[in-house]
Amino acid sequence: MPAPRQVCIAVIGVGGVGRCFLTQLQDLSARLSQSRLNPIYLSLILVSRSSKLLHSPSYKPINLATWEDDLNASTVSVLPPSEIASYLENAPARVVLVDNTSNQDVANAYPLFLKKGISVVTPNKKAFSDSFQLWKDIFDAALNGQGSGGYVFHESSVGAGLPVISTLKELVETGDEVRKIEGVFSGTMSFLFNSFMPVGGGGGSFSAEVKKAKELGYTEPDPRDDLNGLDVARKLTILARLAGLEVESPTSFPVQSLIPKELESCSSGDEFLARLGEFDDDMEKLKKEAADEGKVVRFVGSIDVAKNDVKVGLEKFDVSHPIAALKGSDNIISFYTKRYGDNPLIIQGAGAGGEVTAMGVTGDLVKVIRLLS
Numbered sequence: 136m137p138a139p140r141q142v143c144i145a146v147i148g149v150g151g152v153g154r155c156f157l158t159q160l161q162d163l164s165a166r167l168s169q170s171r172l173n174p175i176y177l178s179l180i181l182v183s184r185s186s187k188l189l190h191s192p193s194y195k196p197i198n199l200a201t202w203e204d205d206l207n208a209s210t211v212s213v214l215p216p217s218e219i220a221s222y223l224e225n226a227p228a229r230v231v232l233v234d235n236t237s238n239q240d241v242a243n244a245y246p247l248f249l250k251k252g253i254s255v256v257t258p259n260k261k262a263f264s265d266s267f268q269l270w271k272d273i274f275d276a277a278l279n280g281q282g283s284g285g286y287v288f289h290e291s292s293v294g295a296g297l298p299v300i301s302t303l304k305e306l307v308e309t310g311d312e313v314r315k316i317e318g319v320f321s322g323t324m325s326f327l328f329n330s331f332m333p334v335g336g337g338g339g340s341f342s343a344e345v346k347k348a349k350e351l352g353y354t355e356p357d358p359r360d361d362l363n364g365l366d367v368a369r370k371l372t373i374l375a376r377l378a379g380l381e382v383e384s385p386t387s388f389p390v391q392s393l394i395p396k397e398l399e400s401c402s403s404g405d406e407f408l409a410r411l412g413e414f415d416d417d418m419e420k421l422k423k424e425a426a427d428e429g430k431v432v433r434f435v436g437s438i439d440v441a442k443n444d445v446k447v448g449l450e451k452f453d454v455s456h457p458i459a460a461l462k463g464s465d466n467i468i469s470f471y472t473k474r475y476g477d478n479p480l481i482i483q484g485a486g487a488g489g490e491v492t493a494m495g496v497t498g499d500l501v502k503v504i505r506l507l508s
């Protein structure tokens with residue numbers, strides 16, 4: 136029988152997604168360690184939030200049942216990514232870093248982690264949708280890119296746990312020609328328009344639905360990052376790059392913002408949310424204009440690969456269109472390819488929420504563990 140193997144895990148970010156991930160990690164850890172033929176032991180060796188960090192110089196595993204109390208009791212301040220990388224590179228087994236933040240500094244350090252042999256799994260879009268140079272640096276360092284370092288997987292950076300990135304990669308790797316990708320890419324925007332402007336009329340005020348989307352854990356930490364279209368633009372940047380386009384950044388193509396001009400100078404997300412209701416009438420007008428044409432408005436994006444054309448914004452849809460019929464935070468993503476012809480390959484389901492996003496992260500972790508074992 137082969138010797139039992141160990142994989143060390145470090146988790147940065149324990150918010151809506153991070154907490155769900157840690158619960159899923161506890162289950163996964165129990166299942167892998169109980170395998171009779173091929174046990175694998177997962178050791179959590181670092182956990183951190185924005186203010187605090189828990190780790191041990193001797194790499195003593197953190198208890199997955201008590202991590203939260205133990206982290207709260209920690210007196211260690213958060214460390215810069217370079218120090219975290221130095222700690223992790225000397226761990227007693229291969230390490231997977233799970234970044235559950237939306238932090239740019241952590242994202243910028245992925246090439247460093249990867250070069251040190253540390254694998255990265257993450258729902259954080261920042262690294263893959265920032266400059267094209269950062270994208271190149273990551274995949275030049277990664278073992279599942281052109282490099283010899285750790286592995287990198289980021290399924291939940293688009294469509295939460297839905298298999299969007301793995302599907303696109305397989306289309307490309309098996310030689311299909313991806314022509315167009317289009318759909319609804321934001322759980323927040325989907326929820327907002329499905330509940331503010333449902334087919335058949337009714338719906339709450341726009342500002343009240345934004346607050347609900349935040350409470351449900353669908354929005355980015357600052358909901359302005361969803362409403363300004365940038366979150367969708369980041370997802371399209373990632374998909375366009377995977378489809379072969381050298382998109383320079385999420386601001387290098389047209390993106391429609393739903394932030395009223397007067398609120399662009401708000402100094403915080405809370406101030407923005409407190410004042411958003413002042414603009415509900417504008418959104419009601421948009422709703423009425425569409426209804427008068429027998430349509431609804433939805434926030435969509437598209438990538439035309441041949442034309443190198445990416446765009447994000449509002450569009451009107453007939454009430455019979457599948458995009459108009461979406462429910463809750465559902466995303467719908469259609470891949471038009473040479474093989475699939477006029478009938479696209481379609482992926483649909485919840486595109487935001489802690490559990491479904493964490494599932495994509497845990498799925499990526501399982502892929503890395505298999506590759507490392």
Ligand SMILES: NC(=O)C1=CN([C@@H]2O[C@H](COP(=O)(O)OP(=O)(O)OC[C@H]3O[C@@H](n4cnc5c(N)ncnc54)[C@H](OP(=O)(O)O)[C@@H]3O)[C@@H](O)[C@H]2O)C=CC1
Pocket residue numbers: 147148149150151152153183184185186213235236237238241258259260291292294295322352353354355356486487488489492
């Ligand atoms: N929520 C969703 O439905 C989806 C989210 N995502 C992505 O998942 C990621 C996490 O989202 P979500 O859980 O909703 O966000 P939250 O705001 O709920 O959680 C973010 C966590 O990151 C921590 N954090 C922020 N900066 C740092 C830092 N420098 N060092 C250590 N910890 C830090 C925060 O610390 P503290 O607790 O101290 O505030 C918090 O624990 C984001 O990148 C998001 O885009 C992707 C798909 C869907």
Ligand SMILES: N[C@@H](CC=O)C(=O)O
Pocket residue numbers: 292294295320321322323324353354355361366486487
């Ligand atoms: N805020 C995002 C979360 C997932 O990426 C969304 O609403 O889709």
Ligand code: NA
Pocket residue numbers: 290291292293294295296297298299300495
């Ligand atoms: Na996904």
